[in-house]
Amino acid sequence: MTTDIGFPAPDVFEAELTRMVDLRLASRIAQRDATVWGPEAAELAATRLGWTDLHTRAAGLIEQIDTLRAELAEDGVDRIILAGMGGSSLGAEVIARAHDADLVVLDSTDPLAISALSDGGDLERSAMVVATKSGTTIETVCAASAFAQALLAAGIEPRGRLIAVTDPDTPMAEQALEEGWRRVFLTDPSVGGRYSALAAFGLVPAGLAGADVQQVVDEAAAVADAVRTDDPDNPALRIGALLTAAHARGVRTLAMAATDDSLAGLPGWLEQLIAESSGKDGVGMLPVACGSVEAPGFEDAHAATALGYLGPAIGTHQPISGVAVSYEAPLGSQLLVWETATALLCAGIGVDPFNQPDVEDAKERARALLQSDASAQDDDEAAPTLVDGPVIVRALESAPVSAGEDAPGRTATDSDADEPAGAGDAGQSLASTVAGLFPSPDDEDGYLAVQAFLSAEHDEAAASLRELLARKSGGTVTFGWGPRYLHSTGQFHKGGRPDGTFLFISADPDSGPTVDVPEAGFDFARLQTAQADGDAQVLADLGRRVVHLTLTDRQAGVAHLLAAIESLPDAAPRRPEDEVAAAEEPSEAGDEGADPVDTVDAADDVDAVDEADAADEADAIDEADAIDEADPVGEVDSIAEPDAHAESDAPVESEVSAETDEAADTVTGTDTDERAR
Numbered sequence: 001m002t003t004d005i006g007f008p009a010p011d012v013f014e015a016e017l018t019r020m021v022d023l024r025l026a027s028r029i030a031q032r033d034a035t036v037w038g039p040e041a042a043e044l045a046a047t048r049l050g051w052t053d054l055h056t057r058a059a060g061l062i063e064q065i066d067t068l069r070a071e072l073a074e075d076g077v078d079r080i081i082l083a084g085m086g087g088s089s090l091g092a093e094v095i096a097r098a099h100d101a102d103l104v105v106l107d108s109t110d111p112l113a114i115s116a117l118s119d120g121g122d123l124e125r126s127a128m129v130v131a132t133k134s135g136t137t138i139e140t141v142c143a144a145s146a147f148a149q150a151l152l153a154a155g156i157e158p159r160g161r162l163i164a165v166t167d168p169d170t171p172m173a174e175q176a177l178e179e180g181w182r183r184v185f186l187t188d189p190s191v192g193g194r195y196s197a198l199a200a201f202g203l204v205p206a207g208l209a210g211a212d213v214q215q216v217v218d219e220a221a222a223v224a225d226a227v228r229t230d231d232p233d234n235p236a237l238r239i240g241a242l243l244t245a246a247h248a249r250g251v252r253t254l255a256m257a258a259t260d261d262s263l264a265g266l267p268g269w270l271e272q273l274i275a276e277s278s279g280k281d282g283v284g285m286l287p288v289a290c291g292s293v294e295a296p297g298f299e300d301a302h303a304a305t306a307l308g309y310l311g312p313a314i315g316t317h318q319p320i321s322g323v324a325v326s327y328e329a330p331l332g333s334q335l336l337v338w339e340t341a342t343a344l345l346c347a348g349i350g351v352d353p354f355n356q357p358d359v360e361d362a363k364e365r366a367r368a369l370l371q372s373d374a375s376a377q378d379d380d381e382a383a384p385t386l387v388d389g390p391v392i393v394r395a396l397e398s399a400p401v402s403a404g405e406d407a408p409g410r411t412a413t414d415s416d417a418d419e420p421a422g423a424g425d426a427g428q429s430l431a432s433t434v435a436g437l438f439p440s441p442d443d444e445d446g447y448l449a450v451q452a453f454l455s456a457e458h459d460e461a462a463a464s465l466r467e468l469l470a471r472k473s474g475g476t477v478t479f480g481w482g483p484r485y486l487h488s489t490g491q492f493h494k495g496g497r498p499d500g501t502f503l504f505i506s507a508d509p510d511s512g513p514t515v516d517v518p519e520a521g522f523d524f525a526r527l528q529t530a531q532a533d534g535d536a537q538v539l540a541d542l543g544r545r546v547v548h549l550t551l552t553d554r555q556a557g558v559a560h561l562l563a564a565i566e567s568l569p570d571a572a573p574r575r576p577e578d579e580v581a582a583a584e585e586p587s588e589a590g591d592e593g594a595d596p597v598d599t600v601d602a603a604d605d606v607d608a609v610d611e612a613d614a615a616d617e618a619d620a621i622d623e624a625d626a627i628d629e630a631d632p633v634g635e636v637d638s639i640a641e642p643d644a645h646a647e648s649d650a651p652v653e654s655e656v657s658a659e660t661d662e663a664a665d666t667v668t669g670t671d672t673d674e675r676a677r
């Protein structure tokens with residue numbers, strides 16, 4: 001296991017690392033010291049630090065998973081579907097992917113994704129894990145009831161095919177127990193969503209699908225001692241200090257690429273962990289999941305972007321920012337190290353890693369849209385800015401409006417045509433409307449987020465938008481499937497640094513199949529549309545530039561959009577060609593080229609890229625000041641005793657499986673507060 005760090009001002013990195021070591025942050029986090037993030041965060045942190053030692057408590061759970069898997073196999077059930085959002089699906093997904101286990105992840109409200117549940121006679125051999133910590137997440141609840149209904153329609157008794165993973169006493173726990181579901185795994189309330197990959201949320205679905213979850217836990221255990229030690233070689237401390245020092249220096253985007261096949265799913269998991277933990281109070285590190293080190297936005301990233309190699313550092317370019325990290329370790333170690341590093345980053349920049357204060361707005365807006373009748377929604381919806389073949393373009397107003405004017409977020413109409421140009425004014429083409437969202441070349445904090453409320457399986461081509469737009473804009477571009485991203489990067493986009501522009505894409509709800517949400521009074525297409533409209537509106541109200549594209553025909557619409565964007569010229573290369581060639585040239589020693597991560601070695605001192613150059617390019621803020629300002633850990637002066645919690649290897653042996661003793665008997669009442677996840 002190696003951690004290599006590149007930083008253009010090695011003394012600044014070393015100072016941050018030393019500060020974290022001196023404050024004993026690693027050991028205090030491992031001992032569940034809730035004061036690490038300052039007094040305001042302490043109350044929630046006191047209920048959210050159970051993830052630090054999950055590897056010591058997993059044995060009984062894994063036994064139960066194996067038993068249930070064998071029972072299901074005896075019944076001919078070998079297709080595991082996971083309904084869950086954000087932290088309740090991403091951990092299982094990354095584990096299953098690393099182990100080539102066939103887990104069907106349903107984190108969507110797309111009617112095509114929902115109807116695929118019962119396609120091809122697969123229902124006969126299917127069971128669904130319904131994973132929700134709060135027990136109330138709308139996508140998960142709706143997916144579970146659609147699956148149950150599909151089973152009933154096929155003459156299969158649903159309760160034998162439903163498995164719940166949820167905190168004690170949630171509505172989902174109550175429903176599952178009342179209806180006699182096949183198994184109810186009660187989870188440890190002291191583990192929050194994005195820190196739950198090594199808890200039942202990650203292990204149950206992945207294990208039932210055939211992943212070797214014992215191996216993942218062992219990999220976490222192998223690095224746990226190092227992670228809890230206040231030593232400059234602790235990989236979590238090194239990554240946490242790097243990200244904190246980078247953030248203070250104005251390097252606030254982290255482009256990530258897996259360089260080891262078994263870690264291919266890791267960027268998707270890290271996106272949620274880093275974005276939802278750090279993106280709040282107007283700050284944060286924006287994670288960008290890149291398909292490879294060659295993908296646009298990775299090695300050609302600009303001076304405000306750090307590079308994260310998940311696996312060995314490969315490739316040829318030095319990052320322009322000079323900031324890079326590579327961490328080479330198996331998946332289980334990666335999970336624990338990055339969780340701790342992210343918690344350290346949050347301590348470094350002064351935010352609460354465990355809340356997600358801006359997630360609720362979009363949910364409320366979607367709920368309101370679902371409750372209003374369709375005709376009222378039609379009235380609210382202003383005329384399109386443009387209709388281009390199968391693509392209807394609406395540009396949401398970004399400027400705040402004063403009393404008496406239209407509500408913020410209204411869409412631009414023909415009557416606005418003479419107003420100063422905003423994204424997508426009338427008369428613009430589809431391509432130029434999208435280009436209007438590109439971050440300007442001198443705005444290195446700027447980024448464009450594509451939010452596609454489509455189906456990852458059926459509209460796969462849309463995912464190529466990230467690379468295409470990065471190539472055309474030369475700037476930072478992220479891509480998220482909706483509503484999945486609402487439970488991942490959504491917090492950052494609304495509450496983190498306010499530098500994003502947004503391209504929403506959704507399908508006309510009348511263009512696909514109508515799949516009702518059982519007993520809800522609305523169908524999945526309407527739910528999905530309300531989620532897209534709700535989040536777009538919230539972002540527009542926050543003053544972000546938002547363009548919403550509605551596709552009247554999905555396939556044709558995606559193809560049309562891709563062609564329109566392709567017609568734009570490529571952005572000018574960020575680096576002059578001779579510089580690129582020089583970086584790629586074999587060195588005198590005859591190696592393949594420059595090492596992308598110039599190592600900052602804590603012990604031996606430094607071999608880093610030229611400090612002055614990188615600092616100039618990054619137009620960095622004063623490092624020392626910034627680090628001082630963002631120093632919430634400095635406020636902490638007492639070290640709490642480690643939380644005495646019982647280790648519980650053996651969950652309750654019955655239909656109900658409690659992940660820990662706490663889960664089994666301590667929780668009362670249903671906490672549906674956002675803070676509770």
Ligand SMILES: O=P(O)(O)OC[C@H]1O[C@](O)(CO)[C@@H](O)[C@@H]1O
Nearest residue numbers: 086087088132133134137193677
């Ligand atoms: O497990 P739950 O309660 O369904 O929540 C799912 C996800 O939703 C979020 O709360 C964000 O909406 C995430 O933090 C969480 O992982």
